[in-house]
Amino acid sequence: MSQSYNRGTVEDFGRWREFSAGMWAWIFHKFTGWVLVGYLFTHIAVLSTSLGGDDLYTGTLQGLEALLVVRFLEVGLLAVAVFHILNGIRLLMVDLGVGLESQDVSFYASLVLTGAIVVASIPTFLGGPLA
Numbered sequence: 001m002s003q004s005y006n007r008g009t010v011e012d013f014g015r016w017r018e019f020s021a022g023m024w025a026w027i028f029h030k031f032t033g034w035v036l037v038g039y040l041f042t043h044i045a046v047l048s049t050s051l052g053g054d055d056l057y058t059g060t061l062q063g064l065e066a067l068l069v070v071r072f073l074e075v076g077l078l079a080v081a082v083f084h085i086l087n088g089i090r091l092l093m094v095d096l097g098v099g100l101e102s103q104d105v106s107f108y109a110s111l112v113l114t115g116a117i118v119v120a121s122i123p124t125f126l127g128g129p130l131a
């Protein structure tokens with residue numbers, strides 16, 4: 001016999017302490033997906049400076065990389081992209097019926113792996129321009 005229970009308002013973020021791992025995975029995946037879409041437009045804007053010639057493009061990139069805040073943002077972008085990819089692969093596996101019993105564990109594994117990759121990237125990103 002089926003049972004019903006009061007789930008409350010799903011969108012009620014005031015209840016965030018009660019969110020399950022699956023809810024956090026859903027929120028993080030949506031957030032990272034839309035941040036990546038936002039970045040895509042920024043990326044196209046920066047790349048389009050190459051239309052003004054090699055010097056303008058190189059100058060734009062060197063100017064951006066010289067800013068510490070940009071290098072911090074790059075670490076954030078890596079975190080967002082790596083989590084979205086790892087969690088996205090996890091979701092695709094779930095869609096295929098793989099690992100249905102260990103979805104919490106695989107979500108935590110995505111977070112830990114993302115954290116490890118991001119931490120490993122910090123010396124490269126924050127170390128300043130290579131050349």
Ligand code: HEM
Nearest residue numbers: 029030032033034036037040084085086087088089091092
């Ligand atoms: C290897 C790379 C990627 C993988 C494996 C991946 C995987 C996925 C999967 C499986 C979903 C559906 C989640 C669901 O079932 O609700 C999704 C949603 C989405 N992805 Fe990706 N994705 C990747 C790259 C990207 C990139 C590069 C962008 C942006 C430029 C992006 C933007 C989005 C957005 C906006 C959504 C919808 C989020 C929502 O529910 O509102 N993804 N991704």
